[in-house]
Each structure stands twice: as C-alpha cells, then as structure tokens.
Amino acid sequence: MPPKKRTRSSAKANRNAGAVGPDDAVQNKTGKRKRSAAENSDLEKKKDDEGSKPSYSHWLMKSEPESRIENGVDVKFGIEDLKALPNQRGCWDGVRNYQARNFMRDMKLDQQSFFYHSNCKEPGIAGLMKVDVQFERMLKRFIPLSELKKHHMLHKAEGGPLKNMFLFSRARLSVQPLTAGKRSSKQIHNFI
C-alpha cells in the first residue's frame, strides 16, 4: 500500500482501500481545547435538526494535483493519482475542517463526487469518482474554474442548479455538496 498522504484541507490517499474515513479525518490533538464554532453548530444540528437535514446527492472534493512539500511530505494527489491506485480506489483523509468533515459524514456509498484540482496551474473539475473512494471517469472535458464561475454567475442571475456553490461562497471548504435534490442533480450532471 502506498504511503499515506496528507494535504492541507484537501486530502487524500489511500490507507484502507474503499473507505471514506471521516471518523479519523479530524482529530483533536489535545482533547482539551475549546470546541470550535463549527463543532458547536454540529452538535446543535444533532440536537434539534434531526431529520430535517437537506439530503445531498452530489459532491465536490478538492485536492492538489501538483507537488508541494508540506512538513516534509508531498501532498500531491490529483485524479490521475487516484486512478493509478489498486482498483482505482483510495481513502480521502487529512480533512481538518469541521464543516468539510460533517459533509463527509453525510455522504452515502456510491454517490458521485466531482474531483476538483486546486492550488495548481489549472484549477477546475477534472473527473468523477464514487464515494467509496473510487475513480469513476475523467470528464469529457476539463472544466476550468473560470467556466464554473461563468455558469455560476449565469445561474445566479437567471436561475439554475449552480446558483449556489460553496466553491464561490465558502472559501477553503475542501469537501462540499454540489447540489440538493434529484432534479437539480440531474441537471448538473447533464451539464457535465
């Protein structure tokens, strides 16, 4: 098995093939620091929002396809790296942000996730994977960030499935739902 890799928020790689690993994704290093705002809101959700959570069907996950050394470790993990793993499967670890972690907990097996290349020469969506984490396919055509933004702006103005995108409203969120509801998911899918 290839060595475990970590990135900043995006994350990656491949310890236990076939498992999305939200449980160990975010750790409390000391176990005694204060709860973050995100953690608190998480707890509240559990308390009084049970059952009324929106259910998402498609996701977007960011990772860095270009080499960059962080703490002596190369964090590179692009879609080609996932594709190259045994069974084209890996484990998406190293996610530290609590909201991102919570989204990972909402994921269901075999849902689709778009593989976004970030912090690189050509940021954008490169391909598709299944929540498993398994490579599914490359997109017919790479969709650069600029194009995503164009669609997003248009949908915002005229209505459309991409009118709300965490990609543009929440900086630094490495795991995010792409859309809610079956209809809009389908629309998005056709799109791509």
Add this chain to the structure above:
DNA sequence: GCCAACGTTGGC
C-alpha cells in the same frame, strides 16, 4: 511568491 479570506486557537 503574494496576499486576501477566513477558520482556529487560546488568553482574558
């Protein structure tokens, strides 16, 4: 490499 955005930490 720069730096704006923003989440986290931790003293108070």
Add this chain to the structure above:
DNA sequence: GCCAACGTTGGC
C-alpha cells in the same frame, strides 16, 4: 464569550 494573533487555503 470576545477577539487578536496565528495558520491555512487557494487564486492569481
């Protein structure tokens, strides 16, 4: 619980 300092993210 506030908030300044700090660290990370990620486009450019």
